[in-house]
Amino acid sequence: MKKKSIIHVAGIFVSAMLIGSAIAQTQIDVILPITGPTAGTGELFKNGVDFAFGEANDAGGVHGQKIAPRFLDDGGTTQGGTDRLRQAISGGAKIILQGGGSAVAAAISADVKRWNERNPDNPVLLIMMGAEAAQLTKKDCHFYAFRTSTNADMRVKALVKALSENNRIGSKVFAINQDYSWGREMDAAVKENAAPYKYQVVGSVLHDVNKIQDFSPYVERIRESGAETVITGNWARDLLLLMQSVASANLKAKFATVFLDEKGNIASAGRAAIGSYVATPFVAEAGGAEGEAYLKKFNEKTGANPVSAGNNAVIAIRLLSRAIAAVPDKDMLNPTAVALALEKTTAPWVHGEVSIRAEDHQLRLPLVVGEVSTEAKFKLDGTDMGLKPVKTLTAAETEVLPDGSCQMQRPK
């Protein structure tokens, strides 16, 4: 019985190796958390990537060639991110897409920066599709890094702007967020926007990430403060439990969130989600005919809805393919040429054109603030609830101007 086990090991190895021979070498590497604790987010990105590459190829590809993604799984860890990056570079990749959380993105971005410094003749271009930590386009910016998602400042600005213009924000706001970079940035953004949008921050909480089992005590604090609106950047479990506690405690305050539309959240929150707001890149009902068509095509190709991060991936690839198309044939995969092109490219998007700022490589993106309602035209997550648009903000309205902390060294 014992000797067999070595063989079993070998057997599994061999079998797995054989599977791999089917996957061909492709041009653009995509590093995602396909396994691990953030696998759900990785799935969203993957759907977006699959759709966008398919869309680009259906339109003829770039320079007459079809492009295909090669997925590398970073397992949601920074070590995984570093490993996959090195694997990608050693496989000859010049342009790398990355999706997932800010910590991994920051690690990969730092690695890319170091590689480019050590190998100035062989730079690598990185596009971060979903990281929302502000520092990535501030202190930690560098020429070969682009970010195609929003950040805390933009999301909060969109939420408070939309809600206050519709008189839904009230005068008392409570901020509850997770105690790490993202949550703290959300917290700071809520406080910063208090004066311009004329509300008072009556309380703010930073709690342990993914550790709190029961948000009832926090809900009681919110109730005590008399807040009319609660702004939170929580995601996944922290968001779900918070909303359930709110619903069962019969709290009258309205929730303004960033990640409520991620897959599984609305289904899991159930009735507790009704009446909550979310600032997101895509709401089908707000996009008119074009929005509906996009939703339909996305569903056909991937079997899933384009929610939250999936849209960031689509935007990233649309911009990338247009940038590559804009450079001459020989420079197709030249990171410097493509990066320069990316700074000038625009791409079509359901809610308005998108482009990237040259100063810090931050995306300019329109955001839609939607309300979870049973009256929405398009339902999400297999439930009877969907997002009803409250306000669509143009890219100019959501933009938060750079504060000068990004000192980018440009190539000559």
Next chain:
Amino acid sequence: MQYLSENHQSTDREKIFILLLLVFLVVGLFALPYFADMAFINAMVLVCIAALYAMGYNLLWGQAGLISFGHATYFAFGASCTIMMMAGIEGGSSFPTPFLPLVGGAASFLIGIVAGWFATIRTGVYFAMITVAITELARAIVQRWDTVFGGEAGITSIRTAWGPFGFQKLIDVYYFTLVWTIICIILLWFLQKSPVGMVIRGIREQEERVRFLGYDAHALKTLVFAISAGVSGMAGGLLAFTNESTNVTLYEGAYSTTVLINTVIGGAGVFLGPVVGATLTTLFGYYIANLTFHWLLYMGLLFIVIVVCAPRGITGLGVDAVMHIRSGARLPWRLICKQILGWLLLSIGSVMIIEMIGAVLQPSYGALARSSGVAWPPVNVFGINWSPSSPLTLSGIALIFVVALVLLRDTASSAHRNVLKLAGAIVQKPEAGS
């Protein structure tokens, strides 16, 4: 629990064989960069780090019989301290870069003394629970103490050149890691052979007796814990060196469980067992992760198979084979071939089923089915497109399983008897020299 590797004297022939094997291995490792690509060299750096971590961990398990479920703290603390020193060097300190891992090792050694003193008050499951509690507490503290540990953004630094060494290229990092790993393993070997090592093993077997012989068991266990933590800290330092960054996720449970899995798969009873386990799982995770997204499931299955069928790990199997030969019997080659084929088929069949289930249950599969009009679009496994509903596929898989089970059926019970016989035989034989 008796460990076969300690209860027998290697014959001179065996010693020479093992020595040659090791020399060959080391030479191969040093020659690696000449015929491997960057991805593989990077993988080998991680393998060395994981191997060193596991060797440090096994000092506690294999030698002292204490299973720790919270070793990530010492590994991560070593990494954190090393990166801080790297930042210090970057800022102008004259600490020589090549000695960086010692910083991590010393730091973890110190906290290992404190943690070990508390943890070794108890044994067995209680010891394990204390290590869990300590690691959870450490994690919580570290994740809050952003000013020192950098939060989840972490601390970044760079490798500063020193003397003739640039340390800027991956190859430099590889040799650096390899040299430190080998040095530490050799030192661990001498520790194991020394009188201290012997007393520790004595504590593992019969603590009370060792106490009566006048030794302070608690102090010794604390020392072993501290050394184990220190070696793990050195491994952490090497990780900080190669990544040039650390963050607080290193303190989380996953890093404790990885080293446990490595040691179990490799075998805690043989000195280099954990190295084998670490190599296997690291390379497995590195390469298989790209081929299939269910690699964690395969790893879990592998772990269970090893625990149930090969409780002393892979190296334990090797030792059993050696003992088998030594006892005069010849290896039953026909049986082995049957087993190999049987397990191979079983693996292939399981992989096919798992991959198919995984593919079919994806939402994109449903979308593909709807858009292409085919009820069961083909799934790509092993480079061939199989249609899940075709009778060819289903009967093919069934056939694989049937043949596998037939091959394995008659070997099962006899193998089980053999294991018990060997275990029993060792226990009954008088201790013929150690």
Next chain:
Amino acid sequence: MDQFLIALLNGLVYGLLVFMVSAGLTLVFGMMGVLNFAHASFYMLGAYAAFFSGRYVGFWGGLVVATVTVGLFGLFSERLLMRKVRSFGHTQELLLTYGLFFMLEEVVKLLFGPTPVAYNVPDELRFTVFMIGNSQFPFFRLLMGITALVMFFGTYAALRFTRIGLIVRAAVERPQMVSALGHNVSLVFSGLFTVGSALAGLAGAVAGMYYPTSPAMAQELGSIVFVVVVIGGLGSLNGALAASLLIGVMTSFAVGVDSTFGDLLRALGLDVFALPGFEAVQFSAIAGVLPYALMLFVLLWRPAGFAGNRA
């Protein structure tokens, strides 16, 4: 006063939920000396089984199916896997349960995906039972609490007043003696393991409706359950109940407190210890860590339930 009452009730309910899961674990450990890492996975399996079957047999049917399925699964793993490794010692059993825990999470991800599934409280059960001040206390929380209490009293009564219970309790203390008296101890072991797993499955089925049902469920609850089992005393049902309630209430209150460590140190006159970065940490932020600190304390001072050769 309302605040206090609400925090107390919430803490109790959460504690009872933790008890539901830890009850089986502590009994199994007390009896077999095996700390079953996969116990929290059985909890997760219960939630998924109820989710899956609930769509076909309704809510209550889903609960029953979940309990039975997970119980059977526990039986199979005990008979098929754990027996095999028992001859190699407690360590191997521990490792096997760990491997099961690891693997079950992956299997669930394979079958149901990594994101949470829509396993929710059915609409007909969403009503308020009573109000405290402004807060509504939902029926479902009460149901969770009642299930836990029924579980406790049922198990306690079974152990105390039935003949089987007597044999089980004896087997926990002196397995060889009980075996020598002619009872089939291995059958008792299997039975206990099955019942323990079934209880965890029921807990999962009930709790999964209220809390998000995802593959990460097992890990999230798993560590708290171990803390509870250790503090309460391995093998003691009463201890598990007391410890669960303590942990639940403690966490609930700690979160509600608004002051920081700095405040505490200043109040005690120990200003000099208020290091930057540390003194600004709020008590509520470490609510999740208090149980571990307590566990460490208990382990070092008095691992109650420690029975000599169990170590």
